[in-house]
Amino acid sequence: MASPRRIAVATSSAIIRLSAFMFLRWIPGHHFVPLVFTSLVVYLTSIFSLFKNTAPQEWQTGKPQNPNSRKPVSSRPKSGDSVLKTLLTGLPSAKWPLWTRTTILINIVLALLTVDFLARGYFLYPSENVSFSRIGYVSPTTAKLVFREPHSDRMPMAVMYQEVSGESQDWYEEGIVYKLDNSTDFTATVTIIDLKPATHYRYSLSNNKSGTFTTAPMPGTQEATRLSFVTSSCLKPNFPYNILSHPLRVPGLEQMTSALAKLPKLLRPSFMLFLGDFIYIDVPWRFGSSKAHYRSEYRRIYSSPSWTHGPEENRAIDLPWLHTLDDHEIENDWSQGNKTAPYPAAADPFIHYHVRGNPPIPPSPQAHPDNVTYFAFTHGPASFFMLDTRTYRTEPSSQNPTILGNAQLQSLLTYIATPEPAGTYWKIISSSVPFTKNWHVGTNDTWGGFLDERRTVFEAMWRAERELGIRIVLLSGDRHEFGATRFPDPTLESGPEMLQPNTAGHGVHEFSVGPLSMFYLPIRTYRQTDSEDVAVKYAPTGNSKFGLVEIADDVEVVPGTSVKVRSSALTYSLYVDGEAVWRYRLTVPLDRDDSLHGPVLPPGRVLEDKIADVDWSVVLGSVVGRMPELGKWVVESVSDFYLEVASRVQKAERLD
Known part of the structure; x- marks a missing residue:
C-alpha cells in the first residue's frame, strides 16, 4: 500500500x-x-x-x-x-x-x-516609451489618425500626407501638434480633411512614423457598390504560450495579416470591426485596477511586433480599426454601469486609444454626445450601428433589465426604422456579445439574459426588412467560438423544414466570431433548443478566428427559373487559423419584383463548408458541454424531491 x-x-x-x-x-x-x-x-x-x-x-x-x-x-x-x-x-x-x-x-x-x-x-515590457500611429475611421473625405509620442524632444509633431498614386507627389501639411502630456497618456487624434474619395494615401509624422490608408467611396458611385471588411474579437499576446516567442507577439494577428495578403487587391478589407476584449486586464492575472494599469495594457498591445508583420503594404497597423468595448477591458461580465469602479479607470484609455478614432455617434443619439459610446456610419452599400453592450447595462436579474440603456435602445430603434438612401442595401449591427441564446454557458451575459429587450429589437428588425426592403445582418464576438444563427420572422410562414438545426434559410442572420488570438474551448456549448434561434453553423475549434465580409453587386438566376436578376450579395467567409473553412451568402434583390422573388428576402445559402460536423472530439465535447445543464437538473430534481418529502412529512405531523 x-x-x-x-x-x-x-x-x-x-x-x-x-x-x-x-x-x-x-x-x-x-x-x-x-x-x-x-x-x-x-x-x-x-x-x-x-x-x-x-x-x-x-x-x-x-x-x-x-x-x-x-x-x-x-x-x-x-x-x-x-x-x-x-x-x-x-x-x-x-x-x-x-x-x-x-x-x-x-x-x-x-x-x-x-x-x-x-x-x-x-x-x-511596461512600454512607457512606445510610439505608434494607426488609422481609425475613414470617410470619403476624411481619415482619423491616432498616435502616441511620449518623447518631448520630438515635439512639436507635424502631420503630413500625400496621394500614393496621384500625378502630384507633393506632401500636404494637415497640422501641427505642439504638446502631448499624461492627461491623454501622450496620445492625440488628428482628422485629416479635404481628401479625395476612394483614393490611396500615405501619411507621415515628423517622428518618422508613417503608414497608408484608402478613403471610402462617395455614395452613388460605382466604387460604392462594393465593400470588404473583417471582424473579430478577443486577443491576448503569446497565447498559446511559446517560450521562444516575444511575450507581446499576437499569433492570430499575424495569421490574419498573412491570409488577407493572399486576397486579390479588389477584395482587400477596408477596415477591421473589432468587437471587444482588445485587452484582458484580468487574464491571466489582474495586477491592479488603476488608470495606470489599464493604460499599460493598451500600450503593451500596441507594442506588439505583430502589427508590422509581413510586407509593408499589408501591415495590420495600416488597416483602419473600429472598436467596441467589452467586459475584459473592464472586468469579467461587467454590468455595474459607467460610474462604479473600475469603469472610470478602464474607460480612460479606451477613450484615448479607441473612441477618439472611432466613427461619429448616431444622428439621433437620444443622449448628450459626451455620454455616448455607440457609433454609426455608412460605407459603400452598407450602413453600420456599433452597439455598446457594457456601459449602460444592468444586472439581468434586476427589475426591467437592460443591456443597452434607454437612450441607446431608442437610438438603435430609430436607426433601424430609418430608410437608407439609394445604393445602401444593408444595415449591419455589431454587438460585443451574441444576440442568440443558443449558447448554454454564460447565457445571461449575452442578449440571452435580456430577452424582452431583444424581442423589442428583433421586432423592429423584422418590420424594417418587410417594409424597407433592406437586409439586416448582426455581427458579434465574445465567445471564443464561431456561431451562425438566423432568427425567422414569426409573422411570415416558415415550414418545419426551415426551422431545423444546421440549415440555411430565411431570417435575420447573426455571425458571431472570436477569438482573433486567444484560447478556445473544445467543449460544445452551442445548440438550438427552439424554433426562435435557428442554428446555421457552429465551429468552436481554433485559436484564431475572424470573419471576412464581402458585399458586391451580382447577377443570379432565380431558383426554378432561367431568369437572371441583379442583387447585392453579402458573402461571409470564416477563417480559422489562417484558412478559409466556411462561406455563406445572403442577397438583396435590386429588382423588387414580387413575381420573381416573393414577398420575403431570399434565403441564405452555404457556398463552402470544410468543417467536420461529427468526429470523436465533437461527440465528447457535446457530452461535456451538457454537464452544466445536467448538474442543474440534478440539483433541481433533488431540491424538488426534498421539498416534496418535507411537505408530506409536515402534513403527516399535522394529521398526528
Whole structure:
C-alpha cells in the first residue's frame, strides 16, 4: 500500500502538470496560478521528506550503496519502479536517481514557465516609451489618425500626407501638434480633411512614423457598390504560450495579416470591426485596477511586433480599426454601469486609444454626445450601428433589465426604422456579445439574459426588412467560438423544414466570431433548443478566428427559373487559423419584383463548408458541454424531491 507521502507526491505532481498545461496551452485562467505553486510547495516538501527518511547517502551521491550494507526496507527499489513511471508520476526511485532529478526538474520548469507567461510581458515590457500611429475611421473625405509620442524632444509633431498614386507627389501639411502630456497618456487624434474619395494615401509624422490608408467611396458611385471588411474579437499576446516567442507577439494577428495578403487587391478589407476584449486586464492575472494599469495594457498591445508583420503594404497597423468595448477591458461580465469602479479607470484609455478614432455617434443619439459610446456610419452599400453592450447595462436579474440603456435602445430603434438612401442595401449591427441564446454557458451575459429587450429589437428588425426592403445582418464576438444563427420572422410562414438545426434559410442572420488570438474551448456549448434561434453553423475549434465580409453587386438566376436578376450579395467567409473553412451568402434583390422573388428576402445559402460536423472530439465535447445543464437538473430534481418529502412529512405531523 502506498504511503501518504507517496500519494501526496504523485497527486501534487499530477496537479502541477495538468494545471500548467491547461494554463499555458488551453485556457489562461487565473485559478491555475495558485494551484500550480501550491502544488509545487506540497510536491517539493513531500518528496524531500521521502528522501530524508529513506536513503540519504544514495540520494546525495547519486551512487548505489554497497550491496552488503544494511539499509532501511523502505529505500529498496520497488518491483514496479521504471523510468517511465518516475517521469510520469513524479515519484522518486532509488533505482533511477538521475531520472528522479529529471522528474523534479520537470515540475519546477513548468512552474517557471507559468511565471514567465504571467509576468515577463508585464514587468519587462511596461512600454512607457512606445510610439505608434494607426488609422481609425475613414470617410470619403476624411481619415482619423491616432498616435502616441511620449518623447518631448520630438515635439512639436507635424502631420503630413500625400496621394500614393496621384500625378502630384507633393506632401500636404494637415497640422501641427505642439504638446502631448499624461492627461491623454501622450496620445492625440488628428482628422485629416479635404481628401479625395476612394483614393490611396500615405501619411507621415515628423517622428518618422508613417503608414497608408484608402478613403471610402462617395455614395452613388460605382466604387460604392462594393465593400470588404473583417471582424473579430478577443486577443491576448503569446497565447498559446511559446517560450521562444516575444511575450507581446499576437499569433492570430499575424495569421490574419498573412491570409488577407493572399486576397486579390479588389477584395482587400477596408477596415477591421473589432468587437471587444482588445485587452484582458484580468487574464491571466489582474495586477491592479488603476488608470495606470489599464493604460499599460493598451500600450503593451500596441507594442506588439505583430502589427508590422509581413510586407509593408499589408501591415495590420495600416488597416483602419473600429472598436467596441467589452467586459475584459473592464472586468469579467461587467454590468455595474459607467460610474462604479473600475469603469472610470478602464474607460480612460479606451477613450484615448479607441473612441477618439472611432466613427461619429448616431444622428439621433437620444443622449448628450459626451455620454455616448455607440457609433454609426455608412460605407459603400452598407450602413453600420456599433452597439455598446457594457456601459449602460444592468444586472439581468434586476427589475426591467437592460443591456443597452434607454437612450441607446431608442437610438438603435430609430436607426433601424430609418430608410437608407439609394445604393445602401444593408444595415449591419455589431454587438460585443451574441444576440442568440443558443449558447448554454454564460447565457445571461449575452442578449440571452435580456430577452424582452431583444424581442423589442428583433421586432423592429423584422418590420424594417418587410417594409424597407433592406437586409439586416448582426455581427458579434465574445465567445471564443464561431456561431451562425438566423432568427425567422414569426409573422411570415416558415415550414418545419426551415426551422431545423444546421440549415440555411430565411431570417435575420447573426455571425458571431472570436477569438482573433486567444484560447478556445473544445467543449460544445452551442445548440438550438427552439424554433426562435435557428442554428446555421457552429465551429468552436481554433485559436484564431475572424470573419471576412464581402458585399458586391451580382447577377443570379432565380431558383426554378432561367431568369437572371441583379442583387447585392453579402458573402461571409470564416477563417480559422489562417484558412478559409466556411462561406455563406445572403442577397438583396435590386429588382423588387414580387413575381420573381416573393414577398420575403431570399434565403441564405452555404457556398463552402470544410468543417467536420461529427468526429470523436465533437461527440465528447457535446457530452461535456451538457454537464452544466445536467448538474442543474440534478440539483433541481433533488431540491424538488426534498421539498416534496418535507411537505408530506409536515402534513403527516399535522394529521398526528
